Amino acid sequence: MQILPANLLDLNALRKLEDESFGKDAWSLLDLIAVLTMPDVIRLKAVEDGQMVGFVAGDPRPRDGWGWIATIAVAPRYRRRGIGRALLHACEAKLNVPRSRLTVRVSNQSAISMYQQEGYVTTDIWSGYYNDGEDGIVMEKALSNSPEGL
Numbered sequence: 001m002q003i004l005p006a007n008l009l010d011l012n013a014l015r016k017l018e019d020e021s022f023g024k025d026a027w028s029l030l031d032l033i034a035v036l037t038m039p040d041v042i043r044l045k046a047v048e049d050g051q052m053v054g055f056v057a058g059d060p061r062p063r064d065g066w067g068w069i070a071t072i073a074v075a076p077r078y079r080r081r082g083i084g085r086a087l088l089h090a091c092e093a094k095l096n097v098p099r100s101r102l103t104v105r106v107s108n109q110s111a112i113s114m115y116q117q118e119g120y121v122t123t124d125i126w127s128g129y130y131n132d133g134e135d136g137i138v139m140e141k142a143l144s145n146s147p148e149g150l
């Protein structure tokens with residue numbers, strides 16, 4: 001498995017990955033084009049056998065002192081093999097900010113477990129954050145590549 005920069009040529013593969021990973025929460029085509037083209041966004045893909053099997057995007061906000069993990073997904077049949085964790089590490093390393101933040105559905109136990117294992121702690125609950133009214137958990141981590149995390 002390799003982790004490589006993603007670009008607009010990955011649009012179709014990313015659409016498929018989003019649909020199979022997020023269902024009703026999948027980003028629109030415009031959102032996907034934006035994440036693959038906007039300046040400053042970190043976009044990395046996990047590639048195995050020449051195919052995209054995972055994706056992560058990060059949104060650095062250096063003036064705020066943190067960056068957001070905007071999305072992360074691994075194709076269902078490649079899960080539980082460390083690819084999600086590897087993508088998360090790679091994105092954190094490139095954010096180049098003191099803290100990393102993300103939101104996750106309260107029901108998304110597998111993702112919450114991964115984030116907890118990786119040192120994220122809950123800092124807030126956003127009530128009704130998702131389209132269907134489910135709450136979002138905001139999690140945060142001090143990054144070791146930043147002065148705060150040393």
Ligand SMILES: CC(C)(COP(=O)(O)OP(=O)(O)OC[C@H]1O[C@@H](n2cnc3c(N)ncnc32)[C@H](O)[C@@H]1OP(=O)(O)O)[C@@H](O)C(=O)NCCC(=O)NCCS
Nearest residue numbers: 021072073074079080081082083084085104110111113114
């Ligand atoms: C969350 C996701 C990216 C994890 O990817 P992955 O490649 O399976 O993750 P890893 O193999 O690196 O697992 C890392 C840790 O996450 C936790 N984890 C992952 N899947 C899990 C599951 N089904 N049940 C419980 N814990 C799980 C475990 O702690 C695991 O460590 P372990 O295998 O040593 O026990 C993947 O499940 C996914 O794409 N889900 C759908 C999209 C999604 O929900 N993204 C997050 C939105 S906030």
